[in-house]
Amino acid sequence: MVREVYLNWRIFYINSKAEKNLAPGLASLRCPGPLGRSISIGSQLDIQALRGDYAEVVPNPETKLYHRRWFMLFLFSAVSASNAFMWLQYGIISNIFMYFYNIDSLAIDWLAMIYLLTYIPLILPVLWLLDNRGIRDVVLVGSAFNCIGAWIKIGSASPSMFPVTFLGQFVCSVATVFVLGIPSYLASVWFGEKEVSTACSIGVLGNQLGIAIGFLVPPILVPNVDDMDELAHHISIMFYITAGVATVLFILVVFLFQERPELPPTQAQATARSIPPEQYSYIASICRLLRNWPFILLIITYGLNVGCFYAVSTLLNRMIIEHYPGEEVNAGRIGLTIVIAGMVGSLICGVWLDKTKTYKQTTLAVYFMSLVGMIIYAATLNLGHLWVVFVTAGALGFFMTGYLPLGFEFAVELTYPESEGTSSGLLNCSAQVFGIIFTICQGKIIDFYGTRAGNIFLCVFLVIGTIMTGRTSDCEMS
Secondary structure (H helix, E strand, C coil): HHHHHHHHHHHHHHHHHHHHHHCCCCCEEEEEEECCCCCCCCCCHHHHHHHHHCCCCCCCCCCCCCCCCHHHHHHHHHHHHHHHHHCCHHHHHHHHHHHCCCHHHHHHHHHHHHHHHHHHHHHHHHHHHHHHHHHHHHHHHHHHHHHHHHHHHHCCCCCCHHHHHHHHHHHHHHHHHHHCCCCHHHHHHHCCCCCHHCCCCCCHHHHHHHHHHHHHHHHHHCCCCCHHHHHHHHHHHHHHHHHHHHHHHHHHHHHHHCCCCCCCCCHHHHHHHHHCCCCCCCHHHHHHCCCHHHHHHHHHHHHHHHHHHHHHHHHHHHHHHHHHHHHHHHHHHHHHHHHHHHHHHHHHHHHHHHHHHCHHHHHHHHHHHHHHHHHHHHHHCCCCCCHHHHHHHHHHHHCCCCHHHHHHHHHHHHHHCHHHHHHHHHHHHHHHHHHHHHHHHHHHHHHHCCCCHHHHHHHHHHHHHHHHHHHHHHHHHC
């Protein structure tokens, strides 16, 4: 009995230590235990090294890959995409909703910023729920909030109903907290060793796909017309479509989404299931992280970069319409270009890191190129050539969105052996805070001084972030 307990503990210890030697990008993927607790997925060789001794006590558990794992993944990705779509369905046609509800630009901006604000106080309770109740309950609650918020918005397709539409958007924003951190957990619970990275990428890309659709579809469904009744009709159609999709997804989650397969997909997951739940203190972990100076620098630099991305995404329609009146549809297409280019950038950065392992240098280089992209975008926005904006916005998205996974991978290195969920939660909180500040400030600067001054405002903070990123690398190496 003592030998069995020792071997169980030893395998858990090796799982934790092996994570340090994983290729960048894999270190952040941890297999949840019976209730979602983390255990490394990259320690198969070490587990097999112990298998000879362990087999004397406990036989190798049976593993199996189920075909329905892909359905679980794509169902979750669809829920995430539906929620991300509703984040931008107002902002990308902000001029139309300002006319319809007779409100100012700041009120429209808050329809997007409420997603950022809600995340800050709710992330730790949701992490606790994921840790104690599991994936199914978290996804179920998230899809329920998403569905309820979408149906509330249906009652707001009238010029006097802005408070109702804000309430619906707030409910949808609560759903975001429940879905952003799920992909890595879902991948490790359902997928084999050679599929985990791909499955996690698909889960993350679901959210990015929703943002892309949020840029593209609203300008098509809601044209810029003067007749209020016709405009209300188009807005109502968009709300009914989003509510219908959210309802179908919620029903599918209720009846078909499962916590985990009957048999584990990997030996690592089987080992995770056999280990008793550990006691883990989020407060103690956060206190340790806040004493980690390189990580504090990363929290600030990550927030600056991603906050700029949130501000650009939220205010994109206003910037495009100011220089290219009547181009609401192309404003959406430019946003789509930013997201698609960012997906490609994330993929290329991931492949590069897997091959070179030079993610500190890569993080600094991508951050610097985000600054360069922002400068070029700001300088060319008012040239009068829309195709130039497409090119410069695509370059900006390639580096600025491509930075997102790099920040998380850098955090894993700087904070080992703390929980990746806690460190990523702090990074996201920083991004939401800076996103709110930058969106409000840039919006006011655009109102009084124009788009170039607003973009220069963001460039200044990207310069600060680039310098601090270089300092973060120096601190980590020292």
